[in-house]
Amino acid sequence: MASLKEVRNRIVSVGSTQQITKAMKMVAAAKLRRAQDNILRMRPYAQRLNSILSNLSNVRDEDGGNVYAQKREVQRVLIIAVTSDRGLCGAFNSNVMKAVNNLINERYSAQAAAGNIEVMAIGKKGHEYFHKRNMPLAGDYTAVFGKLSFETVRVAAEEAMEGFRTGLYDQVDLVYNEFKNVATQIVRTEQFLPIQESEGTQAAATPVESDYIFEPSKEEILEQLIPKSLKIQVYKAVLESNASEHGARMTAMDKATENAGELLKQLKLTYNRTRQAAITTEILEIVGGAEALAASR
Template sequence: MASLKEVRSRIQSVSSTQQITKAMKMVAAAKLRRAQDNIIRMRPYAQRLNTILANLTRTTDNDIVSEYGVAREVRRVLIIAVTSDRGLAGAFNSNVFKGVNAAIAERYANLPATSISILAIGKKAHDYYTRKGGVVGNFTHVFAKLSFETVREAAELAMDSFRNGQYDEVVMVYNEFRNVATQIIRTEQLLPLVKTEAPVTASATANVDYVFEPSKEEIIQTLIPQSLKIQLYKAVLESNASEHGARMTAMDKATDNAGELLKSLKLTYNRTRQAAITTEILEIVGGAEALAAG
C-alpha cells in the first residue's frame, strides 16, 4: 500500500492537472466561438460561388474547357491533409491520418507509394508525413495567423502542380465541423473539377437573356481559380473550428476523469490514514498490556 506522503503527492499532482485542463477547456471554448463564426460566415459565400459557377457553366452552349477540369489517367496524386499545429485534441489529428490511409486504400490502391505526395497543412501533419517521406511544401505557419492569404499559397501550389501535369488528381482530407462534440472526416476531390448541377429553381428555369461583361468565358475562367482557393480555405476553416471543438471536448473529459481520480485518491488517502492510526493504537495498547503484564 502506498504511503500517505505518496498519496498526498499524487493528489496534488492530479489537482494541478485538473486546473490546467479546466483552463485549456476555457481557452478552447473562446477560440471555438471565433472559429465557428468564421466558418458560418464562409459557408454561404462558398456555396453561392459554386452555384454561380454551376449556373454559368450550365447555360453555356458549348462546354468551356478549363485547364483545371482536364481529366487525365491518374498516375500521380497529391493529397492535402489538414491537421492542427498542437495536440491534446483527442483523435482529431489521428482521424485525418486514418482518412488519408483510407483514401489511398480505396482510390489509389493500384498506385505505388512513390506516386502519392502529401501537402500537409498544420504542424502535426507535416511532422507525421515528413517521417514517412513525400511531403510537398511547408505550410506549418498557416494556423499561426489564419487568413485567406496564407491558405492561398497552398491552393496555388496545388493548382500549379495540377496545371503543369505534375499531378493528375488533387484530394483534400479534413475534419468538417458539425458541433462541439462531432467532427466528420471529409475526403473531397479538388482537382480536376467535378461537375455539379445547379439547383433547379424558378429563376434558373426562366428564359432570361443575360448580358455578360466581360464575356462568359472570361468570367468562368476567373471564377474557377477563385472557387478552388475558396474551397481549400473553407476546408481549413472547418478544420480550425473542429480542432477547438475537439480540444474543448477532450479537456472536458480530462477534467472529469481527473475529478474521478481525485475521489479515488482521497478515499485511498483516508483509508491509509485510518489504517495507520489503527496500527498506532494497536501498538500503544499492546505496549501498555506488555508493561502491565511485566
C-alpha cells in the same frame, strides 16, 4: 499499500493536471466561438460560389475550355490533408491521417506503388506524421494556423492549382474535418481537382444549354472567377478544420477534467483509509505496549 506521502504527492499532481485541463478547456471554448462565427459566415458564400463554379466548369471556349475541369488518366495524385498544429484534441488528427491512408489504400494503391502520390500537409501534426513515414510532401504549410487568413491559405491552394494546370498532378483530393457541433466532427474526403460537374448536369440525359450572360467577357470570368472559387474552397476547408480542432480540444479537455476529478475522489478515499489504518495501527501498538508493561509488574 502506498504510503501516505506517495498518495499525497499523487493528489497534488492530479490536482495540478486538473487545473491545466480546465484552463485549456476555457481557452478552447473562447477560440471556438470565434472560429465558429467565421465558418458560419463563410459557408453560405462558399456554397453559392461552389454552385456557380460547378456550372461554369461545364462551359467550354474555342481554345479548349476550363483547364481546371480537364479530366485525365490519374497517374499522379496530390492529397491535401488539413490537420492541426497542436495535440491534446482527441482523435482529431488521427482521424484525418487514417482517412488519408484509407484513401491511398483503397483508391490509389497503384499510384502509391509507383511513388506517384504526394501529400500537402496543412498543419504541423500532419507534416510530422507523413514526414516520419517518408511520404513525399508538397510544400511546407506548418505555419498556416499561426496567423490564419485567406492570404496564408491562398499560397497552398495556388501551388495545388498550378501543379494540376501544368500536369504535375492529374487529381487533387482534399481531406479535412468538417465542423458539425462541439462534440462532433465529420471527416470529409472531397475531389478538389478536376472540378466536378454539378449534380443537375450529371443527371441530365442530354447536355443542357445554360443561358448565361457574361460580363465583361466569358474568357475573363473563366480566368478570374474559377481560380478564386477554388481558393475559397480550400480556405473554407481550413476554417472548418480550425473550428473542429477547438471543438475537439474543448471536448477532450472537459473529459480530462472530469476524469481528474474522479481520480482525485479515489485518491482522497485511499488517503483517508491509509491514514485511518496508520492511526489504528499506532493505537494498537500503544495499547499493546501498555498491556505488556502492566503484565510485567
